[in-house]
Amino acid sequence: MGRGGIRKGAGRPKGQGKYNEPTKPIRIPESMISDVMKYLSIKGYKLPLYASTVQAGFPSPADDYIEQQLDLNQHLIKHPTATFFVRAAGNSMVGAGIHSGDILIVDRSLNPKSGKIVIAAIDGQLTVKRLSKTSKGLFLKAENDQYQAIKINDASDVVIWGVVTSVIHKV
Amino acid sequence: MGRGGIRKGAGRPKGQGKYNEPTKPIRIPESMISDVMKYLSIKGYKLPLYASTVQAGFPSPADDYIEQQLDLNQHLIKHPTATFFVRAAGNSMVGAGIHSGDILIVDRSLNPKSGKIVIAAIDGQLTVKRLSKTSKGLFLKAENDQYQAIKINDASDVVIWGVVTSVIHKV
DNA sequence: CATTTAGAATAATGTACATTATTCAAAAAA
DNA sequence: TTTTTTGAATAATGTACATTATTCTAAATG
Incomplete structure (x- = not known):
């Protein structure tokens, strides 16, 4: 028998997908699919640019000192x-x-x-x-x-x- | 009345799509859609690298002298x-x-x-x-x-x- | 009462299908 | 015969829907 009935708050929780945000299907030419996947996996080649003069001791690059996220192509190539x-x-x-x-x-x-x-x-x-x-x-x-x-x-x-x-x- | 009947060779000709090759729908996170579109429109930022020592006269960069197609990100960033x-x-x-x-x-x-x-x-x-x-x-x-x-x-x-x-x- | 279980609810995701675009040629019209 | 029209054929494309994944809780079980 049904064990049904309304139950609020049920369901898969939001934000546990691969990208943690809504997605849309976009058509990609087949030859570029792997390139685009790679591009997505590293979030569009946006890598951190750290400020050169840093004060505290560093076990590893810390997010606090990120000046900005940089994509070399976008940064260097305007046209x-x-x-x-x-x-x-x-x-x-x-x-x-x-x-x-x-x-x-x-x-x-x-x-x-x-x-x-x-x-x-x-x-x-x-x-x-x-x-x-x-x-x-x-x-x-x-x-x-x-x-x-x-x-x-x-x-x-x-x-x-x-x-x-x-x-x-x-x- | 119908003017039908089989007609071979009819139909939209192949290879006049945006990319001139088959495509597949791939899910893209919404924040990256415009980036991916841009990435696709310039074929993955692959730009020509010309050899420095060129012989003939040049009205404009000619394909004959392209050393290779280069994507700065891929070229400079291995990891x-x-x-x-x-x-x-x-x-x-x-x-x-x-x-x-x-x-x-x-x-x-x-x-x-x-x-x-x-x-x-x-x-x-x-x-x-x-x-x-x-x-x-x-x-x-x-x-x-x-x-x-x-x-x-x-x-x-x-x-x-x-x-x-x-x-x-x-x- | 404590534990288990079978749906209910909802997010994430891939793909089938409907729609649109384009060309071709048989049939109709001139 | 020549020109025009209209449905057939097929590629291109966007999106609705079916499927899968995950969590929750009422009901069943002991």
Whole structure:
């Protein structure tokens, strides 16, 4: 027989699902399913950024000192469709913190203003230089005295590819 | 009346969906839906990495010169659950390409071997130094002559937080 | 009275199905 | 014959629903 009757408070308790919040089914292309699962499992690659100057003693990184949660892609790439990477070669820009082998993040949608570090194709050769506009004209300057500044004029075959926003240096 | 009858080849043609491949509904926590959508729209943040030394003239980045497709998170972070970021302060490690204000990527799961750059808490103060094991003992050395090496012994209150794998420098 | 048990209640989750979008071609109209 | 129309065919997509998981308590049991 039924042992029924109303019983308040029964039922599976809320908030014990995998994500501890409501979910919705979203269609994902099959080739991306595993990537998306991974992305979800680490909560969108949002990792803690700690403040550098910390006072107390530390057994382990404590949540109290988290400055913010950071996703490298979102933090470093503002215009995904206009961004690409280039590997730097040579030491002409060490003064700007760019070493040989570093990966440069380049945004093609940014305006190459004077003072910005840009990727330029000079006669078909890619280089990274600082753009400098003076009364004498527009120049591409290395951050290293051993290199000569290159003057840009209509005759010179120079194409600015984009503006360098960050440098990734492996140690 | 019906104008019916069998007609082969009719129907919406395959491969004109948003992703041009079959999809499956996957449950996504509501707070992550927009993130996942964005992630999908740019195909998982995989952006082109170009070779630095290019020969031909370039009207625009050409596919022929793509070295590989890169996702910064996947490229820089091998152990997401063990990785965190710290902002560097001071100039004791400029020799290693670490400038004040840079974001350091730190992997706690890597073994802090001699020669590696590590994040250490010395008496509760976070610092970045190179670990050096010599016949005289274990040291934390700055990459800058103005700073004194710190000897690690049992008495000293030093905790190694993790190994620095990469440096992100904004220009 | 103490213990066990069979639904009742509700959250979490995966997938079947209904809906929408699009193209094709037979039949109707011109 | 040429053009137009309308239902057939099929892909794409969103969501309702069925299923599963979990906890609670009234009733049954001893």
